[in-house]
Amino acid sequence: MLNILWPIFIIISYIYAIFTGNVNEINNSVFESCESAVKLTITFLGTMCLWSGIMQIAKKTTLIDKLTNLLTPIMKILFPEIKKGNPVHKEISMNMVANILGLGNAATPLGLKAMKTLQKDNPKKDTLTNSMAMFIIINTASIQIIPTTVIAIRSSLGSTNPTQIIIPVWIATLLAAIAGITTAKILMKKY
Numbered sequence: 001m002l003n004i005l006w007p008i009f010i011i012i013s014y015i016y017a018i019f020t021g022n023v024n025e026i027n028n029s030v031f032e033s034c035e036s037a038v039k040l041t042i043t044f045l046g047t048m049c050l051w052s053g054i055m056q057i058a059k060k061t062t063l064i065d066k067l068t069n070l071l072t073p074i075m076k077i078l079f080p081e082i083k084k085g086n087p088v089h090k091e092i093s094m095n096m097v098a099n100i101l102g103l104g105n106a107a108t109p110l111g112l113k114a115m116k117t118l119q120k121d122n123p124k125k126d127t128l129t130n131s132m133a134m135f136i137i138i139n140t141a142s143i144q145i146i147p148t149t150v151i152a153i154r155s156s157l158g159s160t161n162p163t164q165i166i167i168p169v170w171i172a173t174l175l176a177a178i179a180g181i182t183t184a185k186i187l188m189k190k191y
Helices: 002-020 023-059 063-078 087-100 104-120 130-141 148-156 162-190
Strands: none
Touching (some): 023 063, 023 148, 087 104, 087 130, 148 162
16 A cells, blocks of 8 residues: 555655745755665664674573573463473563564564464464464564664764653553553453
8 A cells, every 4th residue: 555655645746846846855855865764774784783693692692591581470471372491482582672672673583583483383374373462462562671773763863862762662662562461361361
């Protein structure tokens, strides 16, 4: 759908610019947007490489095992079907740690790996299991202590105080997680 909407918006914008005599302004804004998109991509690339590397190092140490053990009580409540020794337990824990640290880009590959492992254990391949649904909800809510991606965006765009959003992010992600988990648990009992 967006493949249709965006070209329509662009065409309408150019037609409007021609009729109002603002073609130069729209051309300038296109090139400025391209420049800022490249700068933002480079900023994200650096941040993503840094945190992906840190997560790979942590994976090869006992740190992930310690964090996994720390998350075990929460994992038992959220994913009662998954046994502690199951490899997906560690994958989900790593994804949750990456999200808590605000490493959305580094958390994505970890989340995809966990979801593939959950799908292997899924008896009905065309239907989500309760664990898969809960995992999607947790990833969507993404409780964050340090929202590094948002801070990087704000910093790259010249914010005078890029860390000012930390407390609102804590509140928003915590409330989103509580609402999502509560709703999922209620619906899982009914269906």
